[in-house]
Amino acid sequence: QNTKNLNGNVDFVKLYNKVGYLKTLNTPQRGVGRGGPAPRPGAMRPGGRPQQQEEEKKADTTEAKPAVNYFKIVGDQVLKLVMSVKKANLSYTQNNGIFLPGFLPEPDLFGLNFATSAPGFGFVMGDEADIRQLAMDNDWLTRDSLLNRAYAKKFTENFSYKINLEPIPGLRIDINADRTYSLNFSEYFRADSLGKFATFSPVEAGSFSMSYGMWKTSFVKARSDESSQLFEDMLANRSVIADRLALSNEQWVQEEPGYFYDSIGKANYPYGYGAISQEVVLYSFLAAYKGQDAKNISLNPFPKTPIPNWTINYNGLTKIPFIQRLFKTVNVTHAYRSAYSVNSWRTNVDYKADNTTQTYRNSNLYIPKYDLGQVTISEQFAPLFGIDLGLHNSLTARLEYKKQRSLTLSFTNNQLTEVVGDELIIGAGYRLRNLSFIVSSITGGNATRASNDLVLKLDLGFRTDKTTLRRIDEQNSQVSAGQRKINIYVTADYTFSNRLSMQAYFRRDMADPFVSSQFKNSNTAGGITMRFSLAQ
Template sequence: NMDRFVQNFSINYVIPIDKLPFLEWVTSTFTYQASYSWTASPLSIQQRLGNQIENSRTIQLNGNLAFDKLYNKSPYLKQLLRPKNQRQRGGPPPRNRGGTQQAQDQGAEADTLEKPKVNYFKIIGEGLLKVVLGIKKTTITYSQSQGTALPGFLPQPNLLGTNWSEGAPGLGFTFGSQKDLRQEAGEKGWITTDSTLNQPYLKKYQDAFVFRTSVEPISDFKIEVTADRSYSENHQEYYRWSDTLGSFNAFSPTDAGSYSISYIAWGTAFEKESGDNISETFERMKSIRPEIAEQLARENPNWNGEYVYDSLTGNYYPDGYGPNSPEVLRPAFLEAYSGRSGSKANRDYFPTFPLPNWRITYTGLSKIEFISRFIQKLTLAHGYNSTYSINSFRTNVNYVDANGSPSSKQPFSSDYVSRYDFGQISIAEQFSPLFGIDMTFHNSLSTKIEYKKSRNLTLSFANNQITEVKSNELVVGLGYRIKNLGFTIKALGGGGRKTRMESDLDIKVDFSIRSNKTVLRSLDEDINQVSAGQKIFSINTSIDYMLNQNLSIRFFFDKIINNPFVSNQYKNSTTNGGISLRFSLAQ
């Protein structure tokens, strides 16, 4: 008897879009992957409860846009975007083909008296055009994965995973089709009618979108822009024969999944807390709840038009949309912490369009004559990354839809039952770095300065509380290399043999000041409590020297001082130092 059958299938296709006229700058690929498996149940129950079949498919589409090739199709743009040293190539001076020396001197004098005309409109126009044409390359990727698992399947597979005598489950399913097979399988007797089958029927879905583009508006100034979105959902239900109904039926359907999207929340990232750790953004979130509740109620045709007084907040709320309703808290959280008011995306369960994140670098300062005298390389950097995510969501079995809006209410709070149950939602944000300077001098001295900032915000619907984790870090690094440092050592023993060693000596010193703070902010109570955090001072020093090709020595000293923000923890420090030898067997 067969225990397991596995089949995989893959297609990769280069779409010939670049063969079309004027589209040589566009390339695209298509990928299709499918898998199918048949897994046998134990022999003792195989004929009664059947086996399990499962398939999956992944479709991926990649697109690459090489804008520099597009610009080069225009002779004017090609010449405009060419570096100056290539555009202004000097030719040989013209030869004198006659005329007296006196006439030449008079012409030269006239040329020096006449001022050259400067076309400022052309200079400004071409400069703006070069900025617009700074987009060099763009990559877009979209992928979609789906899968189905069907238990209780009775036929056994033959060639290509299909039982040809019964046509079960068919080439479509074995090559990744996601058509619902259950009704056909039930009618043709492919599924067991044993009502004790307790394995669930599963449907899986996941899609992902990634956008990347490279922009260079001016020479040596590069911007890398990214945007992404991912969504996954798993459907589960028990599909089995009902002796009472005399047919196959689905029981206990549930949907669960996760979601994330690139986001922008830096409008509130630089907020300064007032006394007692009070946050203006958090206070604003609490204050805009009545306004959002009013908007949601007026858009719900099932609202009865009544208002309920909330004694904790001292405000009236529409019946069904109280201050702690998930339907109210979620958009209030996004609107307050993103700093964008009235955005429809704040009220969508799963916003469609990702917002851009970026990384910026500039290396052109080292080309300035005065700076280049001292500095070999100078890089300025800035990066921003933010993600809005729903770690887990589940469809609410008590949700009742009427006219496209919720109509059923919670028995304990009189709020409308939400379509989805969210355990928590979060915004993660990093400035990595907010600003950074990396310099390498001609004398082998290197310096690096970075200021990093991050923030993690989590709204829990279980206790109506926001957990805010903030981090700020300043890093200063110094490095110096002494090239070809040599010395002679005398071998132990009476031979007196001397060995000459010569290698680079690398000296590094890094200073860091970092502040981490976790604040719990309760919506039901006026509490802003610091639950964890500390200010950390650290210094890391090291000296590295390679004794030979296989042996290196390192002297190091590290010290970390922790100064906690909470009273139940104590100030402490850690010191670490010593010498290490590293021996490498690689040749």
């Protein structure tokens, strides 16, 4: 096997600073205005002139003022915007491996047999080329017809990148994307009773995931009767996707099998691509929930280009004078993550590459190349909006609103499972500084005084979760699980020493389920925990 790695890091700030003018723009200005700290009244200017004379000179409006260079101002701002890209990181990893059962020569050193040069210098150095023909020609393989272990070839590819931007001081934007694809090929390769080698039952299987984007439909809610506009869009997309798939299939175009009335889709569909065809449903689903036109969505179950996600942090509000008087720190956060994943896929054993219009038995649906089982797209605003406040009197407060959504499409039962949730968190805290306690020894030793901060925290959480099952063949929706929850969590933490700490806590959880077969419930917990560390 072999592993290939490619990693790249670029610090654009160092690159910008190699240009003198750009370095000047990147250097924070110090002092008051352009002239540094303001001089004291009556102070002497360079050259011996007092400040009063300078001020009288400024008051003389008859003197011509320097012209404002608006072109330079605009140009500088454009350059600063371009230089908002601070760092970039790229990573690519590829893993390859081959397993060849029935190999006879014993290795002498580094996996190589010196007498026969088996399995070849390239193979032991990680070359992923298929050596089965070479092994047959040199009689390196057993001719046992009962060999029951499959030849396997593995391939894994990981790609990711991250870009850091700072458009204005205090505003940090992190953009990232990733893609992971794995392929495991296996087939039986053995000799028959006459010693002639042949292959049997080739199968490809693997998994796939990549960063995705569903923000266009993030705030589309279900109706009061649990019906969904997005689900209806998905069903409507099927006829468009079916036509695209048919026209992209050269054999379908040549054979011209025509259309048929699909009783499930209640419309005419091209032969081989019905309303519950795996490919038709998949791309209709992705187009609807991504918010993309079904005429433009990619017809590839494993897209090549990951869609970027982002995290935004801003801590520059305290530079505003009236906010600075009220708060010591103000941090605003926002983050978006989304993913598209196929947990397990495999090639369909009945699929024939030279006969793409082959149908299932007793069906008018074509056999797709891949059997996907189920696919999932998900997203999290973690948070959609968050703010942390620190006051000058040691009081802290925070507010967070989170939102999440997960959609799992199963092709085995033609069902879409939709899980949505949102959560509002309101928190407050206070630090009592230098609170003293006398700690007595239980063994009769001298008492010691502990003087540390007592940290008090209160969190209120309001969360809603709902799971809805949407049947594609029956075109109906039903809530299967979910609840509204209220959480109250209070803690008090105190550190007596670098080894001993204590926490008093109280927690109250209340849940009101959406399903009538479940009941309201609540849980209450409280107590004191002591932590003693033996580490030095």
